[in-house]
Amino acid sequence: xxxxxxxxxxxxxxxxxxxxxxxxxxxxxxxxxxxxxxxxxxxxxxxxxxxxxxxxxxxxxxxxxxxxxxxxxxxxxxxxxxxxxxxxxxxxxxxxxxxxxxxxxxxxxxxxxxxxxxxxxxxxxxxxxxxxxxxxxxxxxxxxxxxxxxxxxxxxxxxxxxxxxxxxxxxxxxxxxxxxxxxxxxxxxxxxxxxxxxxxxxxxxxxxxxxxxxxxxxxxxxxxxxxxxxxxxxxxxxxxxxxxxxxxxxxxxxxxxxxxxxxxxxxxxxxxxxxxxxxxxxxxxxxxxxxxxxxxxxxxxxxxxxxxxxxxxxxxxxxxxxxxxxxxxxxxxxxxxxxxxxxxxxxxxxxxxxxxxxxxxxxxxxxxxxxxxxxxxxxxxxxxxxxxxxxxxxxxxxxxxxxxxxxxxxxxxxxxxxxxxxxxxxxxxxxxxxxxxxxxxxxxxxxxxxxxxxxxxxxxxxxxxxxxxxxxxxxxxxxxxxxxxxxxxx
Amino acid sequence: xxxxxxxxxxxxxxxxxxxxxxxxxxxxxxxxxxxxxxxxxxxxxxxxxxxxxxxxxxxxxxxxxxxxxxxxxxxxxxxxxxxxxxxxxxxxxxxxxxxxxxxxxxxxxxxxxxxxxxxxxxxxxxxxxxxxxxxxxxxxxxxxxxxxxxxxxxxxxxxxxxxxxxxxxxxxxxxxxxxxxxxxxxxxxxxxxxxxxxxxxxxxxxxxxxxxxxxxxxxxxxx
Numbered sequence: 001x002x003x004x005x006x007x008x009x010x011x012x013x014x015x016x017x018x019x020x021x022x023x024x025x026x027x028x029x030x031x032x033x034x035x036x037x038x039x040x041x042x043x044x045x046x047x048x049x050x051x052x053x054x055x056x057x058x059x060x061x062x063x064x065x066x067x068x069x070x071x072x073x074x075x076x077x078x079x080x081x082x083x084x085x086x087x088x089x090x091x092x093x094x095x096x097x098x099x100x101x102x103x104x105x106x107x108x109x110x111x112x113x114x115x116x117x118x119x120x121x122x123x124x125x126x127x128x129x130x131x132x133x134x135x136x137x138x139x140x141x142x143x144x145x146x147x148x149x150x151x152x153x154x155x156x157x158x159x160x161x162x163x164x165x166x167x168x169x170x171x172x173x174x175x176x177x178x179x180x181x182x183x184x185x186x187x188x189x190x191x192x193x194x195x196x197x198x199x200x201x202x203x204x205x206x207x208x209x210x211x212x213x214x215x216x217x218x219x220x221x222x223x224x225x226x227x228x229x230x231x232x233x234x235x236x237x238x239x240x241x242x243x244x245x246x247x248x249x250x251x252x253x254x255x256x257x258x259x260x261x262x263x264x265x266x267x268x269x270x271x272x273x274x275x276x277x278x279x280x281x282x283x284x285x286x287x288x289x290x291x292x293x294x295x296x297x298x299x300x301x302x303x304x305x306x307x308x309x310x311x312x313x314x315x316x317x318x319x320x321x322x323x324x325x326x327x328x329x330x331x332x333x334x335x336x337x338x339x340x341x342x343x344x345x346x347x348x349x350x351x352x353x354x355x356x357x358x359x360x361x362x363x364x365x366x367x368x369x370x371x372x373x374x375x376x377x378x379x380x381x382x383x384x385x386x387x388x389x390x391x392x393x394x395x396x397x398x399x400x401x402x403x404x405x406x407x408x409x410x411x412x413x414x415x416x417x418x419x420x421x422x423x424x425x426x427x428x429x430x431x432x433x434x435x436x437x438x439x440x441x442x443x444x445x446x447x448x449x450x451x452x453x454x455x456x457x458x459x460x461x462x463x464x465x466x467x468x469x470x471x472x473x474x475x476x477x478x479x480x481x482x483x484x485x486x487x488x489x490x
Numbered sequence: 491x492x493x494x495x496x497x498x499x500x501x502x503x504x505x506x507x508x509x510x511x512x513x514x515x516x517x518x519x520x521x522x523x524x525x526x527x528x529x530x531x532x533x534x535x536x537x538x539x540x541x542x543x544x545x546x547x548x549x550x551x552x553x554x555x556x557x558x559x560x561x562x563x564x565x566x567x568x569x570x571x572x573x574x575x576x577x578x579x580x581x582x583x584x585x586x587x588x589x590x591x592x593x594x595x596x597x598x599x600x601x602x603x604x605x606x607x608x609x610x611x612x613x614x615x616x617x618x619x620x621x622x623x624x625x626x627x628x629x630x631x632x633x634x635x636x637x638x639x640x641x642x643x644x645x646x647x648x649x650x651x652x653x654x655x656x657x658x659x660x661x662x663x664x665x666x667x668x669x670x671x672x673x674x675x676x677x678x679x680x681x682x683x684x685x686x687x688x689x690x691x692x693x694x695x696x697x698x699x700x701x702x703x704x705x706x707x708x709x710x711x712x713x
Binding site: 127129130132133134136137140143144147150151152153155156157158159160162163166167170171173174177178180181184190192193208209212235236239240295298299300301304 | 612613627631634635638644647651654655657658661662665666667668670671673674677678680681684685688689691692695696699700705708709710711713
């Protein structure tokens, strides 16, 4: 039975349907339905890749899924489903408040599934060139989402996003071309550009070319993944986009770019047999974490605060992979999953607050959101506790796993820096959020307040986070172990 | 192909690649928007020429004709037409308004060319076609980046991005002698087309909201 092609077709079909449809509830429903289907297909894929031969290929190996891809498919579909659950009501309130036109809402429902289709194609494509243009497609579909509100600031954010993103992707394309050139032999016919093929001939690739290619790809895809110092578009785009889009950008889009980078990292390590690429990942990861921490401490804008927190989490994931022990890579993958469940909840809550208070400046919002929007405040508080890495939530375990593995493998310096950055971010986020959530409201706002807004989406994701924090089903564990093995080169 | 044919092809490609570099430098110094668009079209025409030569002389590279054709239709005719229309529609003035003056820009780009040659030096043995094509590709990348930062108008930044893309395509042909697989080339082609349309939409909206196309006015978001 075909699995990969339906995963791509379901959201694409939903996007096309929304283009033709007139009624807004139908569009929302189509989005939810499509992502519900992809979650189901993702689970089926997950069960399939943990059985021999551990790979699913379709369409003459054009599409290929191993455990790493299956894990990413699951993340993309779960975050997209959560987003589509939240988006319907969110835009109904926006329309009622008159901050967005009906045409723009339609744009959202058309572009979001296309954005997701692009991300699915990135993780399911075998051909590295196809992976590149799929990633470019995600950038192009999300840039109009960032500009959705058409405010001066959102246009500025969109312009920076598309310009820096395109520059990064141009560099990544150079890297992709170099990788292909490394596989070209003087006399043979055109070699295949499939990742699986390149891996099988990794020893024969030109090592200098592969090295040059990895540098280009790291800077290129690193820009899209928001690694410092190429991250400058990230806080702008995340804060100016509508909250459902921020959730998708932060929850999965960054990780999809990271996934593309990882494929090259695996190839480079297999070709060179050295620690070249993982050291680079480690350096950029640490840099991102250290840079994010001070910005979190002094941030005044709620969604920018969350964006910098994402930067820090992406940094941690890179560090986990850069440390390259089986434990830390496993921790990094686990962290990807838990972060994907946590960050959307925070952005949804921020969206509710934005709609009720008409500002994201924290000194104008707080204190006393808990009195004004109790459901939102509770969800935000829980998610913030999770995001800062406190038990009983999973991010505590994944952060501990990475740190433990780091110390155990003798990377004391790196682990200490990571710990310091995590602590700084912990203090920053909890301090900033308690100030706006707790206390007595200064002003009574009665208009535009929707106390139970977004409750189903936030509740569902938090519940999933809690369940998976305590209990990881066997297939999920298997997939992550296998994926960690793929990244670790075993 | 025999060696004299191969020599001819190699020389033609070197000539056209050098032409692409010259045009890039002309774009750095000249000041009119519509001229910039025409120069880009000319540069793309040379790229299409290179692809056509590769397809003609190389035995198993029939699909490179596709690349040549698509470049011709897309980058020589369609995109310049689209950008021209956009310029007319939003009625901006023609002056490009660079941040650095042309003498300084020219000097800097001379440096970039040198840098391109230094970076490409270890890899010259890997070039399948032409001489120094990889160096030119990397120079196109560097000067393209510079063009992007040195221009205030949104459309000129788009043009700079497109010249970088021309550089990538040149590198692809030079390093492999038959470009990338057709599906990848097609994908890249459509992405570039869509990218320019999306950028056009954004330029239009920026122009309407800010009543200017000066991207240095986009500076509210900080921290």
